[in-house]
Amino acid sequence: xxxxAGYQSLPQAPTDPNDxxxxxxxxxxxxxxxxxxxxxxxxxxxxxxxxxxxxxxxVHFVLGCAVLLPWNAIITATPFFLSRLEGSSLKSTFSSYxxxxxxxxxxxxxxHATATSDxxxxxxxxxxxxxxxxxxxFMFTVSTFITTSPGIYFAFVILNGVAQAAAGSYLQTSVIAxxxxxxxxxxxxxxxxxxxxxxxxxxxxVISSAASVGTTATAEQLAESKPEERSAxxxxxxxxxxxxxxxxxxxxxxxxxxxxxxVGQFSHIRHxxxxxxxxxxxxxxxxxxxxxxxxxxKVDSAQRRTQIIRVAKSNIVYNLAVAYVFVxxxxxxxxxxxxxxxxxxxxxxxLFSAVHFLVFNVGDFTGRTICSYPRLLVWSSRRLSVFSFxxxxxxxxxxxxxxxxxxxxxxxxxxxxxxxxYMLILLTFGATNGYVSTLLMMSASSVEHNPYLRGxxxxxxxxxxxxxxxxxxxxxxxxxxxFAVRAAICDCNPFRD
Numbered sequence: 001x002x003x004x005a006g007y008q009s010l011p012q013a014p015t016d017p018n019d020x021x022x023x024x025x026x027x028x029x030x031x032x033x034x035x036x037x038x039x040x041x042x043x044x045x046x047x048x049x050x051x052x053x054x055x056x057x058x059v060h061f062v063l064g065c066a067v068l069l070p071w072n073a074i075i076t077a078t079p080f081f082l083s084r085l086e087g088s089s090l091k092s093t094f095s096s097y098x099x100x101x102x103x104x105x106x107x108x109x110x111x112h113a114t115a116t117s118d119x120x121x122x123x124x125x126x127x128x129x130x131x132x133x134x135x136x137x138f139m140f141t142v143s144t145f146i147t148t149s150p151g152i153y154f155a156f157v158i159l160n161g162v163a164q165a166a167a168g169s170y171l172q173t174s175v176i177a178x179x180x181x182x183x184x185x186x187x188x189x190x191x192x193x194x195x196x197x198x199x200x201x202x203x204x205x206v207i208s209s210a211a212s213v214g215t216t217a218t219a220e221q222l223a224e225s226k227p228e229e230r231s232a233x234x235x236x237x238x239x240x241x242x243x244x245x246x247x248x249x250x251x252x253x254x255x256x257x258x259x260x261x262x263v264g265q266f267s268h269i270r271h272x273x274x275x276x277x278x279x280x281x282x283x284x285x286x287x288x289x290x291x292x293x294x295x296x297x298k299v300d301s302a303q304r305r306t307q308i309i310r311v312a313k314s315n316i317v318y319n320l321a322v323a324y325v326f327v328x329x330x331x332x333x334x335x336x337x338x339x340x341x342x343x344x345x346x347x348x349x350x351l352f353s354a355v356h357f358l359v360f361n362v363g364d365f366t367g368r369t370i371c372s373y374p375r376l377l378v379w380s381s382r383r384l385s386v387f388s389f390x391x392x393x394x395x396x397x398x399x400x401x402x403x404x405x406x407x408x409x410x411x412x413x414x415x416x417x418x419x420x421x422y423m424l425i426l427l428t429f430g431a432t433n434g435y436v437s438t439l440l441m442m443s444a445s446s447v448e449h450n451p452y453l454r455g456x457x458x459x460x461x462x463x464x465x466x467x468x469x470x471x472x473x474x475x476x477x478x479x480x481x482x483f484a485v486r487a488a489i490c491d492c493n494p495f496r497d
Contacts (some may be wrong), residue, residue: 053258055253055256056182056185056186056253056256056258056259057185057186057189058189059249059250059252059253060175060179060182060186060187060189060190060193061189061190061192061193061196062193062245062246062249063126063171063175063190063193063246063249063250064175064189064190064191064192064193064194064196064197065193065194065196065197065242065246066130066133066171066193066242066243066246067168067171067172067175067190067193067194068168068194068197068198069197069239069242069243070133070136070137070164070167070168070239070243071102071164071165071168072197072198072200072201073137073140073201073235073236073239074098074102074140074157074161074164075201076201076204076205076235077140077231077232077235077236078094078095078098079228079231079232080144080228080229080231080232081094081098081153081157082094082228083228083229084147084150084153085150085153085154086150087150088150088151088154090150090151090154091150094154094157097158098157098158098161099479100479101158101161101162101165102161102162102164102165103165103475103476103479104476105161105162105165105166105169106165106166106168106169106472106475106476107472107473107475107476109165109166109169109170110169110172110173110468110469110472111469112169113169113170113172113173113174113465114173114308114465114466114468114469115304115305115308117173117174117177117461117462117465122174122175122177122178122461123174123178123250123254125170125171125173125174126171126174126175126178126250127247127250127251128170129167129168129170129171129174130171130243130246130247130250131247132163132167133164133167133168133171133243134240134243134244134247136160136163136164136167137164137236137239137240137243138236138240139160140160140232140236141233141236141237141240143156144229144232144233144236145233169472172468172472173465173468173469175190176190176441176464176465176468177461177464177465178263178461179464180445180460180461180463180464181262181263181266181460181461182262183446184371184377184442184443184445184446184449185372187438187441187442187445187464188368188371188372188438188442189372191368191371191434191437191438191441192365192368192369192371192372192438194368195361195364195365195367195368195369195434196365198361198364198365199358199361199362199364199365201361202354202357202358202360202361203358204235205354205357205358206351206354206355206357206358208231208354209348209350209351209353209354210351210354266457266458266460266461307459307462308462308466311453311459311462311463311466312466314452314453314454315444315450315452315453315463315466315467317381317382317385317452318381318384318440318443318444318450318452318467319444319466319467319470320385320470321381321384321385321388321389321436321440322388322437322440322441322444322467322470322471322474323470323471323473323474323477324388324389324391324474325388325391325433325436325437325440325474326433326437326471326474326475326477326478327474327477327478327481328391328392328394328395328478329391329429329433329478330474330475330477330478330479330481330482331395331478331481331482331484331485332394332395332398332429332482332485333360333429334357334482335482335483335485335486335489336395336398336399336403336485336486336489337356337360337398337426338353338356339403339404339486339489340356340398340401340402340403340404340422341402341403341404342402342419343402343414343417343418343419344419347419352419355423356423356426359423359426359427359430360426360427360429360430361430362427362430363426363427363428363429363430363431363433363434364430364431364433364434365434366430366431366434367430367431367432367433367434367435367436367438368434368435368437368438369434370435371435371438371439371442377439377442378439379439379443379446379449379450381443381450381452384436384439384440384443387432387436387439388436388440391429391432391433391436394425394429397416397425398425398429400414400415400416401414401415401416401422401425402414402416402417402422403489437471440467441464441467441468441471444463444464444466444467445460445461445463445464445467447460450463
């Protein structure tokens with residue numbers, strides 16, 4: 001992975017000794033006194049080193065995995081949940097209730113997390129969120145040994161999912177805010193980690209589907225072996241262990257000198273921007289360790305609200321573009337893509353469906369990963385907006401594939417009747433989702449490349465968290481739009497069929 005030292009969010013020391021543009025910008029933001037310049041030079045050097053530090057990127061990659069791992073674990077364990085609801089009327093609507101309650105809760109709690117992100121240190125909030133997710137996931141692990149009524153288990157899963165959505169919201173805002181301080185390189189690693197989880201989960205689904213399709217066991221033998229229960233226990237157990245590892249990785253990150261230097265520097269910039277005096281740059285850096293274990297100084301809620309609204313308005317181009325990326329993605333994937341069946345009759349539909357999820361996630365991961373190569377980066381808000389809205393063309397393209405329509409619709413020959421071509425289209429769809437969304441998130445919080453921030457370093461983390469809120473908003477809108485798309489495709493009631 002390329003270090004991407006040529007693009008940073010906080011103004012940093014230039015890699016070329018003769019280019020002092022970024023250093024000048026930082027000094028102007030800080031309004032440093034003469035006796036602080038020597039210290040500032042040291043901090044600038046530390047920040048550049050931290051941006052190029054592979055340890056910083058890998059920890060953010062792990063934290064990115066931790067953000068989406070719980071939800072992906074729940075999705076993967078759906079067969080197990082359904083087995084516990086066998087014989088209940090709740091079984092047919094379980095998936096809809098789970099996804100809807102999770103998405104709505106995620107959006108509501110993310111709004112609160114965004115509005116209050118300055119009222120507690122991000123380090124403390126990150127650690128508490130991860131530990132909360134660990135406990136909730138462990139509860140799912142234990143539940144594989146406990147048998148109860150379908151109604152009680154249904155309520156347990158929904159409430160646990162809502163709690164995970166809440167904890168995940170606070171975790172996401174915290175890790176994105178910190179990643180923005182280390183520049184686009186850390187942001188790219190964070191989003192790549194999120195995509196990597198999707199690849200891992202979909203790969204497990206493909207293996208599971210292949211084993212299911214190729215099994216010769218009888219229904220009685222499968223029931224006695226309880227494969228769903230065993231699979232859920234293993235996956236939830238691994239997820240619990242990984243979340244503990246994520247907490248340890250985060251605890252290690254906040255003790256790195258480069259972390260203390262960057263966060264301390266940013267704290268000093270914010271205090272100076274608010275007209276606060278008294279704390280020198282050195283004091284701000286030295287106080288980072290104590291800030292990790294406290295709630296930090298409170299900020300006037302009206303002042304915070306004003307800043308959020310101002311940044312949201314100035315960054316509206318990036319915010320709407322990143323939201324639209326996921327409106328298109330969620331409205332098409334999976335309501336349309338899941339309705340596309342293989343043209344080759346020898347291909348089992350279950351395996352075809354599992355492979356199609358894997359192909360999308362591989363494309364998404366690839367799109368996010370290539371953002372680590374500077375030559376492939378695009379920073380222009382106009383061009384990125386065009387990329388975002390151009391993805392609308394995928395909707396009619398997917399409609400030309402071999403869609404299985406329901407109701408009274410008369411099947412028509414598919415214009416695109418090749419499974420390979422369909423998978424290539426899906427791979428491109430996933431790649432553009434990852435590429436465009438990651439570029440938008442990287443650009444939105446970059447002082448160097450985002451002219452709408454007007455050099456305000458103190459707005460970096462706010463820009464990142466607000467863009468993240470719009471991203472989740474796009475997911476929510478796309479989820480609701482998927483019902484309409486599904487209804488048009490299957491000619492049925494999408495809430496019931």
